[in-house]
Amino acid sequence: MSSQLDDFKELLRNSGNSVTLPRLAVFEVLTKHEALSMQELYQRLAGQIDRATLYRVIELFEELEIVHRINLGWKYKIELAETFTGHHHHLTCLGCGTVVPINESKLEDFTKQVASEHNFRASRHQFEIQGYCAKCQAKD
Amino acid sequence: MSSQLDDFKELLRNSGNSVTLPRLAVFEVLTKHEALSMQELYQRLAGQIDRATLYRVIELFEELEIVHRINLGWKYKIELAETFTGHHHHLTCLGCGTVVPINESKLEDFTKQVASEHNFRASRHQFEIQGYCAKCQAKD
DNA sequence: TTACTTTTGCAAATTTGTCGCAATTAATGC
DNA sequence: GCATTAATTGCGACAAATTTGCAAAAGTAA
Numbered sequence: 001m002s003s004q005l006d007d008f009k010e011l012l013r014n015s016g017n018s019v020t021l022p023r024l025a026v027f028e029v030l031t032k033h034e035a036l037s038m039q040e041l042y043q044r045l046a047g048q049i050d051r052a053t054l055y056r057v058i059e060l061f062e063e064l065e066i067v068h069r070i071n072l073g074w075k076y077k078i079e080l081a082e083t084f085t086g087h088h089h090h091l092t093c094l095g096c097g098t099v100v101p102i103n104e105s106k107l108e109d110f111t112k113q114v115a116s117e118h119n120f121r122a123s124r125h126q127f128e129i130q131g132y133c134a135k136c137q138a139k140d
Numbered sequence: 141m142s143s144q145l146d147d148f149k150e151l152l153r154n155s156g157n158s159v160t161l162p163r164l165a166v167f168e169v170l171t172k173h174e175a176l177s178m179q180e181l182y183q184r185l186a187g188q189i190d191r192a193t194l195y196r197v198i199e200l201f202e203e204l205e206i207v208h209r210i211n212l213g214w215k216y217k218i219e220l221a222e223t224f225t226g227h228h229h230h231l232t233c234l235g236c237g238t239v240v241p242i243n244e245s246k247l248e249d250f251t252k253q254v255a256s257e258h259n260f261r262a263s264r265h266q267f268e269i270q271g272y273c274a275k276c277q278a279k280d
Numbered sequence: 281t282t283a284c285t286t287t288t289g290c291a292a293a294t295t296t297g298t299c300g301c302a303a304t305t306a307a308t309g310c
Numbered sequence: 311g312c313a314t315t316a317a318t319t320g321c322g323a324c325a326a327a328t329t330t331g332c333a334a335a336a337g338t339a340a
Binding site (some may be wrong): 281282283284285286287288289290291292293294295296297298299300301302303304305306307308309310 | 311313314317319321322325326327330331333334335336337340
Binding site for chain 3 (some may be wrong): 157158160161163190191192196
């Protein structure tokens with residue numbers, strides 16, 4: 001049986017990349033959290049790796065589709081990609097910041113259809129709903 | 141009959157904000173373009189206003205929902221909000237940055253349904269497709 | 281026009297993301 | 311294991327993007 005960690009290492013090796021300490025560290029932090037900003041990620045790594053390295057690692061992880069960026073207004077956060085988490089879209093609470101993953105396969109077909117109507121080749125899509133969770137609604 | 145410009149001025153006044161030259165200038169530029177980055181916006185304003193002011197104006201416009209940001213991977217662009225343009229989503233080209241608005245009412249119902257399933261009160265949603273436009277596909 | 285409040289421009293500080301390069305670490309063949 | 315080779319890292323310097331304090335200028339209301 002193969003663990004997520006093994007899948008990750010294999011993915012690196014198969015693409016001609018080394019399995020290094022910084023890469024393992026970043027991956028480990030990501031498996032423990034829903035979605036993190038660069039800031040948060042850097043802080044969680046607590047001096048284990050350099051900031052420039054973090055950016056380079058995330059850049060590589062994106063190419064290999066190990067992670068994705070999700071956008072929240074000005075900012076973005078990093079999270080593990082579908083291969084590792086199995087979901088795609090999000091409901092985010094404007095009150096407390098909670099991110100709830102949602103899985104909506106209907107959107108896949110929808111995306112393809114819209115893209116082809118405009119002669120685009122869609123390589124990714126993003127669907128985000130922002131609002132207030134039950135708890136935050138209760139506070140009002 | 142009220143113009144977009146009048147609506148805009150009223151919106152500012154009703155919220156206790158002044159109608160100033162910089163604000164008018166930014167609004168005018170935005171009415172003339174689909175979606176602009178801060179860079180582009182600043183350049184279009186050609187020295188009419190300071191960079192810091194631009195950021196402050198955009199911040200205010202966002203609060204008043206005069207504009208919103210649309211996300212393109214790492215980056216974002218500014219565009220007039222639904223009140224002024226009619227609610228829409230986007231197809232963005234990862235090659236050249238072109239933004240094509242799409243209007244998909246199906247998503248409204250969809251959003252409501254998903255939100256209620258999770259006991260969320262949805263206040264806004266965002267649907268973005270990223271890919272390559274016909275021109276950029278041809279370049280490969 | 282005056283008196284009062286808000287907004288702006290400027291300059292400086294932060295924050296965020298990049299780059300080149302020498303030192304270090306991982307992978308490979310023995 | 312050990313040496314060789316290639317990939318990766320950390321560091322310091324940059325560059326770009328965004329924020330802040332404050333005095334001067336512009337907008338508002340009477």
